[in-house]
Amino acid sequence: MKNDYKHVEDTRITISELMLPSHANFSGKIHGGYILNLMDQIAFACASKHSATYCVTASVDTVDFLNPIEVGELVTMKASINYVGRTSMVVGIRVESQNIQTGKVNHCNSSYFTMVAKNDTGKSINVPGLIVNNDLEVRRFLKAVKRIEMKKKRRDEFDSDNFISETYLKDLENHNVKIELNG
Numbered sequence: 001m002k003n004d005y006k007h008v009e010d011t012r013i014t015i016s017e018l019m020l021p022s023h024a025n026f027s028g029k030i031h032g033g034y035i036l037n038l039m040d041q042i043a044f045a046c047a048s049k050h051s052a053t054y055c056v057t058a059s060v061d062t063v064d065f066l067n068p069i070e071v072g073e074l075v076t077m078k079a080s081i082n083y084v085g086r087t088s089m090v091v092g093i094r095v096e097s098q099n100i101q102t103g104k105v106n107h108c109n110s111s112y113f114t115m116v117a118k119n120d121t122g123k124s125i126n127v128p129g130l131i132v133n134n135d136l137e138v139r140r141f142l143k144a145v146k147r148i149e150m151k152k153k154r155r156d157e158f159d160s161d162n163f164i165s166e167t168y169l170k171d172l173e174n175h176n177v178k179i180e181l182n183g
């Protein structure tokens with residue numbers, strides 16, 4: 001078991017890539033799936049750097065594409081460990097695009113990948129703790145804790161065997177849904 005701690009700045013990774021026509025979707029913008037693939041790669045690299053072992057993606061939270069990315073723009077992804085549990089890490093990723101001709105930078109999205117450290121046989125293993133040095137790092141850690149708590153609460157509320165849809169029908173009144181329950 002690794003009992004050591006690592007500073008957030010020691011986990012940071014930045015990658016940049018020029019967006020090519022082969023990365024574009026039918027509307028001429030860079031395909032979101034391609035960006036997600038790059039994000040998964042940097043999350044793996046960041047988590048592996050922190051844990052010094054192979055890591056797998058357990059979940060992806062909050063992928064909101066804020067601005068489209070154009071062919072010919074330089075995409076830069078910045079990743080760091082925001083939170084660590086016993087065997088898992090939350091990697092925060094910021095994606096920016098830059099128009100090379102004008103220098104204009106757009107924030108395209110920020111996302112959170114939960115990665116789990118694995119040993120050679122595929123068993124989850126403990127990861128080093130995290131040293132936070134400033135308010136931003138503390139805030140990121142606490143936001144990850146809150147996202148984890150909210151996810152657990154949502155799972156406990158809606159995935160239990162005790163779920164009764166009738167309890168929630170009033171909550172659906174102002175939504176674009178038609179309810180036709182059978183039995």
